Amino acid sequence: MERRTFLKAAAAVGATSLLPVSAMAVSSAMASSGEDAQREEPGVVDTYDATPKQWGFVIDAKKIEELGVMDDMIGACNHAHNIPQTGDPKTEVKWIWAEPFENTFADMESEYMDEETLDRAYPVLCNHCDNPPCVRVCPTKATFKRSDGIVMMDPHRCIGCRFCMGGCPYGARSLNFFDPRLYLDEINPDYPTRTKGVVEKCTLCAERIDKGEIPLCVEASKGAVLFGDLNDPDSEVSRALKEAFFIRRRVSLGTGPNMYYIVSGGAENA
Template identity: 60%
Template sequence: MNRRDVLKGIAAAGIGGALVFQGLDKFGVEAADMVPTSKRLPAKHWGMVIDVSKFQTEEDFRKVADACHSYHNVPAIDDPKEEVKWIWADDFEHTFAELESKYLSEEIKKMQFPVLCNHCEEPPCVRVCPTQATFKRPDGIVAMDYHRCIGCRFCMASCPYGARSFNFFDPRPYIAQVNPELPTRTKGVVEKCNLCAERIDKGLVPVCVEASGGAIIFGDLDDPQSEVRKALRENFAIRRKVELGTGPNIYYIFGGGGAGA
């Protein structure tokens, strides 16, 4: 899928009218209200590097997804048409569709990759949201204010990564144990990974990073001395659908060369 196809898809979904809101301050009231604390992790440009070689078993994926979903009160809904997910596993064909080749090895075809919101530098979801329920923070995190979400799903149609989920019904009965520190969502609201912004503001790393045992590296992409920059210098890396111009900030490393896309 090229950029023209994406734009056609957005137009077909009736999003064109929502683009009039592009002129609004994309950080919105919510971003202005997020006052840094003395504990807040300092960074100008948050990003992640996922070491694919360390995700070998189903358990490697499950422990990361379970930690994320449990912490953020993500409902466990079995129906794939109605499921809500912040981080999940997918194969090469669906993760890196633009890199698909008929000569791809069977080993690569069978590999699973952790996927989540890419917290893009130019997030299309922010541009199309008519209420500023989705906004980009100064540190690069694409966050959400669920109280502002009207469930129009323009953001879902505009996201080329399928990183957003819609609550078709009340999600609370599908949460085994509610984390009282964070809100639950309601019917008719979209949700996605927020890069654990609330933890970062307290001086903590994202839950998935903590649970991954070193498989996910997190840090400031603008800092040449950060662990993420070191990983990108020392390994071959790719990102998802970079040709769309969204500027994804989630990198995947395989080892054995310099940084790629």
């Protein structure tokens, strides 16, 4: 058996154990444009898709730098999602933020790398993995993978055991060490705030995707970050990946991260 086939089979076995999770993900999805709305309770629309999607990003950090949009991307997310600013690295809550190369891709760093690539800021966020360890270890299914690939969080069910924080190899998860409402200057009334003692992370703007919109950070990136369905070979992201050399974070762990980073210059440098 080929290694790839084996890995796929192994992942399939893993996935079957998560089936009830995806079923639940369907029923708890928040809104939007499904066909089977009559089966659901009023106001809840089924987002289940028979041909599963896998949303992903293609991130061009060089372009982000050139356009100077990093702060806009982060700021738009922080504001829209009522992310508290605790001002302390110990307790901070982060959905999307910037890290230099040596931290983002620690296992790929080399002293011979050009300084521009090394010093550049790379946006980091939840990788919405194919095989998310956080979902595997969560004892209450408070975090689960939706049929469109989004690794979602139900803060009302979370018991704050922080197993997902230990399980996530990307540091994408944050605990609300204090009441987050104390650290919000301005509350966006269109999005819920959270309570203390629960974990949160990037939801890929599921609330926007369900309305047919793209994630906020993608919108704010002015084209430096592409968003789309990686399972669809004709999607913008799939086509972009065919044309450029890219890397992902900590691929060897088998989590299947879906955030793809184009290496500076793209194809001509690959």
